[in-house]
Amino acid sequence: MKRIAMACAALVLVWPAWAAQQTATLSVPGMTCPTCPITVKVALMQLKGVIGVQSDFSRRETTVVFDDTQVDLQALTRATREAGFPSTAAGVKP
Template identity: 55%
Template sequence: MKILLTLFMLTTLATTPALATMKTVTLSVPGMTCSVCPITVKKALTKVEGVTKTDVNFKKREAAVTFDDTKANIQTLTKATSDAGYPSTLRK
């Protein structure tokens, strides 16, 4: 019985996906020039799989994005904004 339990636990651990880590990054989006731009940027970012929260600030020309790092990365985020017409870079 102990052997079966041990085998079950090992199999479960081996097939369990890696735990997701939520990351938050800030992107610089200098091309936002009007009050409608943040809406477009936010819409583009929220369509990225793994993104759970976006906060776009027009005055600062930046977007704070929270995402699951097993489903998205900085390159997919910057590609999404660029594809929407607003190239972005990671703010340091």
């Protein structure tokens, strides 16, 4: 019984290590000029846990790679909104 309890405690301690990088695609319809993606990228890269940002201006989308133990989708969309570019999640994948 003691071994089971210790194994469970060990699992709780390493649980954050199991979190994977996530990739979210954000629809950002307000990107209307070629410099808009730069503003969106700067806003997102300021968040702890954001690993990379790539925008597709022609599709009005931004792809964000992030550590889901440090930042969540709500924080990503809040950052773009606060930068003047409201966004919505178009998809998330591990």
